[in-house]
Amino acid sequence: MAETTTDRDFIRFPTLIGDIGGTNARFSLVSDGDGPTRRFANAQTADFATIDDAIAATVLPEARPRSAVLAVAGPVQGDRVPLTNCSWVVEPRRMIERLGLDEVILLNDFEAQALSLPGLGPDDLVSIGGGESVPNAAQVAVGPGTGLGAAALIHARGTWFPVPGEGGHIDLAPVSERDFQIWPHIDEPFGSGPYRRIAGETLLCGAGLVRLYKAVVAADGARSRFDDPAEVTAAAMDGSDGHAEEALSLFCVHLGRLAGNLALAFMARGGVFLAGGIAARIAPFLAQSGFRDAFIDKAPHQALMDKMPTSVVIHPEPALAGLTAYARHPETFGVATEGRHWRR
Ligand SMILES: Nc1ncnc2c1ncn2[C@@H]1O[C@H](COP(=O)(O)OP(=O)(O)OP(=O)(O)O)[C@@H](O)[C@H]1O
Structure with a gap:
């Protein structure tokens, strides 16, 4: 043992x-x-x-x-x-x-990602939206990569305590009318049964971005062109494919909702940090996407959310x-x- x-x-x-x-x-x-x-x-x-x-x-x-x-x-x-x-x-x-x-x-x-947060400086981060980090308040690291990882870092008794978990598997839900059109077309890899529970990691990881792109295409009755997440982000960011652009926009919105859920759960007044392989690669797109609005959209707590900073970790390791x-x-x-x- x-x-x-x-x-x-x-x-x-x-x-x-x-x-x-x-x-x-x-x-x-x-x-x-x-x-x-x-x-x-x-x-x-x-x-x-x-x-x-x-x-x-x-x-x-x-x-x-x-x-x-x-x-x-x-x-x-x-x-x-x-x-x-x-x-x-x-x-x-x-x-x-x-x-x-x-x-x-x-x-x-992601516990390791959380342990890095106190040591990150301004050059390691790109802020998305406003808000200000409250010293020694809870922080959250969440990030899409091969999967979707998440962990919190809590300060108590003069010490930082990492809180590992499986936050990448909490639910996502359709919210907008467009979400409801797209949801039935999402291929669900974890075996959700008859109710189509879509987990964060179903959409918010490399394979998840392709899954979301294919669902967007299917909702429009069109044919998909891409099987690789990097192709979807490239076509979205250079504006050459409308479906890829919508898929990456929705990816950012769902990431904002899930990051907001974690921020609510931990009262992350120290900030939410987007780590993992994908966020840094799409940082300019994320910054002008619906990510931050979706993060804040937590009635009745919008004012609280508005004060919590969100940023992309661009530190290489x-x-x-x-x-x-x-x-x-x-x-x-x-x-x-x-x-x-x-x-x-
Ligand atoms: N430009 C890109 N746009 C979108 N997704 C990408 C891009 N480049 C790589 N990916 C996807 O990111 C994921 C890899 O993420 P990340 O670098 O965080 O990996 P990891 O889980 O830490 O492990 P490893 O680096 O060993 O794969 C893969 O699904 C890959 O397809």
């Missing part, structure tokens, strides 16, 4: 930190409390049978970490952790033996930045490691 770290608040250096995505695993090494980190070449998850093989090939030839702090998509439960968007299964006990580590800590990928901050100074974050910390 995994152990707890409640008895101590440091992680042994050098620490391997890793952000394990659906396509890429990004690794770097933290050697001490404030020196530079060392970044290794990305490993493509499809190129290695296991995460241990990927670390052995990309990290071990150059460094001998004593500990590992890894962020993975999905909930961390038990001693075998299957990853949501690739075929790897993380087995910390085996990893400790095979890679010669003393300890392994697994975090959720916020999850690694969050893991680095935590690996260096775990005592400054209230990360609950029970059941997620394995030692030799």
Whole structure:
């Protein structure tokens, strides 16, 4: 069984930190409390049978970490952790033996994004709309990528506490007349039964944008032209395809509604931060879309929402930045490691 770290608040250096995505695993090494980190070449998850093989090939030839702090998509439960968007299964006990580590800590990928928020500066963010961040108030990170991730960061007793969750799977609902035309055409991948429950991640991720685009096309009885999310965003942003433009506009509106739901749930007066691979790529479009209006449209709480700032994270690797901050100074974050910390 995994152990707890409640008895101590440091992680042994050098620490391997890793952000394990659906396509890429990004690794770097933290050697001490404030020196530079060392970044290794990305490993493509499809190129290695296991995460241990990927670390052995990309990290071990150059460094001998004593500990590992890894962020993975999905909930961390038990001693075998299957990853949501690739075929790897993380087995910390085996990893400790095979890679010669003393300890392994697994975090959720958006928990890592949340850990980066206190360290982000103005150059790492693009604001969308008004509002002002209230110091030490709750913050939310939410972001479409291969899936839809979400986590909160709560400040209490002088410490930032990340709150991981599966907020990408909360419901979306049709609101406008156009939504009601489009909804019946959305292909629902999670098996919603007869009532067509559409989850956030159904529409708000790369595959979800294509799903939304196809539903828009089908609602108009037209033929679809694109199967790749990057094609949809390109055609939307250069204005060459009306359906792609409408799909990306609706994507922004639904993202605004869902981000607003999370902001309400956590009273995110510290701000809502759009992370993940897609938001930064569509930042100019997001800024002039209906995102912010949809975020605020929470009667009777519009005035409250209007004060909460929203921004796109344009830092290139916020999850690694969050893991680095935590690996260096775990005592400054209230990360609950029970059941997620394995030692030799
Ligand atoms: N220009 C783009 N417009 C819209 N979607 C895009 C664009 N480029 C990539 N995507 C989509 O973004 C998703 C990848 O997002 P992200 O970079 O956050 O990945 P991840 O989940 O962190 O993991 P990894 O980077 O390993 O894939 C994929 O679904 C991809 O198709």
